[in-house]
Amino acid sequence: xxxxxxxxxxxxxxxxxxxxxxxxxxxxxxxxxxxxxxxxxxxxxxxxxxxxxxxxxxxxxxxxxx
Amino acid sequence: xxxxxxxxxxxxxxxxxxxxxxxxxxxxxxxxxxxxxxxxxxxxxxxxxxxxxxxxxxxxxxxxxxxxxxxxxxxxxxxxxxxxxxxxxxxxxxxxxxxxxxxxxxxxxxxxxxxxxxxxxxxxxxxxxxxxxxxxxxxxxxxxxxxxxxxxxxxxxxxxxxxxxxxxxxxxxxxxxxxxxxxxxxxxxxxxxxxxxxxxxxxxxxxxxxxxxxxxxxxxxx
Numbered sequence: 511x512x513x514x515x516x517x518x519x520x521x522x523x524x525x526x527x528x529x530x531x532x533x534x535x536x537x538x539x540x541x542x543x544x545x546x547x548x549x550x551x552x553x554x555x556x557x558x559x560x561x562x563x564x565x566x567x568x569x570x571x572x573x574x575x576x
Numbered sequence: 577x578x579x580x581x582x583x584x585x586x587x588x589x590x591x592x593x594x595x596x597x598x599x600x601x602x603x604x605x606x607x608x609x610x611x612x613x614x615x616x617x618x619x620x621x622x623x624x625x626x627x628x629x630x631x632x633x634x635x636x637x638x639x640x641x642x643x644x645x646x647x648x649x650x651x652x653x654x655x656x657x658x659x660x661x662x663x664x665x666x667x668x669x670x671x672x673x674x675x676x677x678x679x680x681x682x683x684x685x686x687x688x689x690x691x692x693x694x695x696x697x698x699x700x701x702x703x704x705x706x707x708x709x710x711x712x713x714x715x716x717x718x719x720x721x722x723x724x725x726x727x728x729x730x731x732x733x734x735x736x737x738x739x740x741x742x743x744x745x746x747x748x749x750x751x752x753x754x755x756x757x758x759x760x761x762x763x764x765x766x767x768x769x770x771x772x773x774x775x776x777x778x779x780x781x782x783x784x785x786x787x788x789x790x791x792x793x794x795x796x797x798x
Contacts, residue, residue, distance in 0.1 A: 538720035541788075545722065554721055 515574040516549040521565040536560040585646065592632070592639045599628035662719050669712035671705065678703030678774065684763070694763055700770035704777025710785040723788065730783035738776035742769055 522532055529543045536557060545551035553561070562569045603612045607625040654665045681700035687693040717723060745768040754761040
């Protein structure tokens with residue numbers, strides 16, 4: 511069970527990026543992006559920052575912890 | 577390894593084996609089986625007729641050393657490539673077939689009954705080579721942080737299980753009371769440790785594959 515909510519998919523689509531493109535930008539595999547979007551993987555701080563820069567959105571709006 | 581190099585290594589090995597076979601034949605036929613039959617080296621004195629056997633044995637030893645050097649170089653090159661490209665090594669799934677050598681471990685029961693030789697029980701460790709089937713599936717995979725986490729988790733679980741088995745085996749068999757026979761205890765210990773190490777080798781690859789692939793069902797782009 512995920513202990514956080516992830517809104518990455520929404521921000522990625524706003525930037526018109528595919529999972530593959532985003533994965534290449536932040537240096538991970540597409541499966542990792544997919545896992546992130548389903549909140550099944552808790553990313554490192556570095557990856558979270560890279561993603562936030564790639565989709566141009568603040569971390570706290572992408573990953574929401576209760 | 578390139579095909580030419582593989583062929584060269586194979587033919588070198590073949591030549592060494594043929595030379596040892598020829599010199600063994602010479603020793604058996606013309607030299608009273610010296611250095612072929614078990615020899616007490618403390619009472620050994622050199623004869624010119626021993627030269628073929630000595631040379632071929634030295635050549636065979638040099639060939640084994642060459643193989644060890646090749647293996648070490650391949651491992652170092654693999655590590656360098658891994659660090660540079662951040663992808664997993666390329667593994668041929670056919671390496672997994674070496675796992676069937678594990679069944680040679682059962683030969684130990686036969687050799688023990690013949691002349692009390694117990695080392696074949698160690699062959700059980702080859703069962704771990706079945707892990708290559710799973711490692712091959714992850715060949716050339718880009719190692720991102722999730723992959724590295726999964727690898728650590730898989731290795732940790734496999735190591736912990738293997739260590740627990742070895743610990744329990746040491747605890748119970750270390751008393752040397754299995755059937756009141758110390759040799760049986762040693763055999764049981766070799767079998768259990770070999771199988772535990774094989775389990776560790778297999779499980780770390782199997783779990784890594786499971787963590788990386790099977791935990792999610794839908795891999796489609798959304």
